[in-house]
Amino acid sequence: MSKKLTEEQKAANKAARAAKKETGKATENKAPAKAKGRPSAAEEKNGVKRPLKADSKCGQVWAICDKLTKKVKSEIVIPTVQAVLVETEKAGLNPNNAKVEYAAWRKFNGHAAIWNGNKKEEKKAA
Numbered sequence: 001m002s003k004k005l006t007e008e009q010k011a012a013n014k015a016a017r018a019a020k021k022e023t024g025k026a027t028e029n030k031a032p033a034k035a036k037g038r039p040s041a042a043e044e045k046n047g048v049k050r051p052l053k054a055d056s057k058c059g060q061v062w063a064i065c066d067k068l069t070k071k072v073k074s075e076i077v078i079p080t081v082q083a084v085l086v087e088t089e090k091a092g093l094n095p096n097n098a099k100v101e102y103a104a105w106r107k108f109n110g111h112a113a114i115w116n117g118n119k120k121e122e123k124k125a126a
Contacts, residue, residue, distance in 0.1 A: 045108050045109070045110070046107050046108055046109075046110055046112070047107070048104050048107050048108040050062065050108060057093055057094070057097060058097070058101050060088075060091060060093060061084070061088055061093060061097065061098050061101035061102065061105070062101060062105050064084060064087045064088055064091065065079060065084055065101075065102060065105045067087075068083055068084065068087065078106065078109070078111050081099060081102050084098055084102050085098055085099070
């Protein structure tokens, strides 16, 4: 069954298409809006990106790791995984996620650990 449009309907459709075209052109000239509260790109070091949101579960673990990092004399003392797990447990975060994020945080900050035989050596990432 074919439906024939009246002249009035055709004119109304044509006007609607023209209006849509005009509004489309007007929005194309505007700069894209930035998301509020979020950086445009995550900071990246040593092949690891820092979590975008500080209040996310991953961001909370990173904040705990940053808080536990101390500077003694001229050296930076990084927290152990056990210390991070104690703090993340107090915050109600998943311990498995805390371990994974701790490892990523260490790599991001250049404190990657490597295994050499039976002992673990600290390797400063380039």
